[in-house]
Amino acid sequence: MSIDPIISTGVEISDAEMRSIQDAIMKRYGIDFFNYESKSFKRRLQRIYRKFNFKSSFDLWSRTLKDKDFVHDFINEVSVGLTSLFRDPEYWKTFKSVCEEHFSNQYRVNVWHAGCSSGEEIFTTAIVWDELGFRDKVRSLATDISSNALEKAQSGRIIKPKLSEYERNLKLYNSKADLYRYFKEDENEIILKPYFLDKVKFKNSNLIMEDYGVDQYDIIFCRNVLIYFDGPAKEKVMEKIYKALKPGGFFIIGFLDSMLNYLPEERFEYYDLRQRIFRKL
Ligand SMILES: C[S@@+](CC[C@H](N)C(=O)[O-])C[C@H]1O[C@@H](n2cnc3c(N)ncnc32)[C@H](O)[C@@H]1O
Structure with a gap:
């Protein structure tokens, strides 16, 4: 019962x-x-x-x-911090080819993870950047309202009970990928090798209250965060995200985020609706 x-x-x-x-x-x-x-x-x-x-x-x-x-x-x-390494593996395959197509010839790529939780989304992108040879050119900002979550993200640590799910996701994304190229093993956890977090800046910040500048980012992730917000808050946050994205920049949400009402077609191209990838016009 x-x-x-x-x-x-x-x-x-x-x-x-x-x-x-x-x-x-x-x-x-x-x-x-x-x-x-x-x-x-x-x-x-x-x-x-x-x-x-x-x-x-x-x-x-x-x-x-x-x-x-x-x-x-x-x-x-x-703040609910549910997350996973390579959460939605099919999405990450698409994301990788989008980046390859649009950013291979760009000198610098600026990325913002809004609501990064305990870091699995950042660890995932670290692997994608490495596979694409983008490690030196990507600069990331990772923000969350939860200091606990940020502390975990910054440590690069994943506890072993989560590993079977994460390894399964990784293999669905790329059957040849080897987790231990990126992580070293400790007694109860695995730890992301520090240089993969070298170019990530972590910041405690409330999405509803802070401004994130104008035309700053090539990619903004806001996956599975806006789901908890009501209509007016979604509108407010979308205004900031729209401002902060460069024209032509990509905005990515999660599968459960119902956001289409806040992504008008005069502002965003529905680049890949299935994988929830939008592009600022
Ligand atoms: C479900 S997790 C999503 C993590 C990751 N983006 C993913 O999809 O795997 C949602 C995160 O949003 C953060 N969050 C919730 N409200 C927030 C706010 N107002 N400002 C910034 N972060 C917030 C939570 O602390 C939590 O870590």
Whole structure:
């Protein structure tokens, strides 16, 4: 029998309670969580209740206001970091040929991983860049709102229990690829060889609040991040992404991100709709 998390915590969260917590975080720390889709935000709050043993929204609300350190735990719990090496292997095959076609003759390629989580997307691109001979010309910015996730990403570490899934994905992408060309083995984990992260800059940043410049990037990944945002937030973030992409630059989302309403055809070419690859006109 499955247990509904609402029943197991014994705490129902009303819209008003959710808003008062979002309000507290905004007023105290200037961090905007108002635009998260409310059902999934409430589920995340319930996880926090369970983990920190809160009995009511008031407990959570007052802890948020009183305990400055708690906000980091809060953010780490609220942001869901599900990711994988070569997540959606077919997509990565297409991505590689797109890069080969468009960037082989370009001296520098600027890439932004928005919502990079614990780094698997960056480790994946490191392998693709290496295969394409792009290692020296790619400069990447990797951002996430979760400091825990960023710390993991920066360490280049993958724990061994995840390996069978990751190796399977890698082989589906390229049956000849050898994970140990890129990673060295430790007791409980494998670690990306440091030079593969040499040209990646990591930054803690909230997509909703920060600006990312104009005509900066050749490629922007925002895979499986916008899924958690409501309509107005998607619109706001898309405006920044559109500005930050160079004309002709590629924008890539995940398979579950329903974004077509925010990608008008006068702004984006639907370059490969199946693999969710768009191109700024
Ligand atoms: C499901 S993971 C996706 C990871 C990776 N892009 C992938 O597809 O494998 C979503 C990531 O988005 C981050 N995120 C959520 N809200 C964010 C925000 N407002 N600003 C920046 N990152 C955010 C989360 O912390 C999480 O690491």
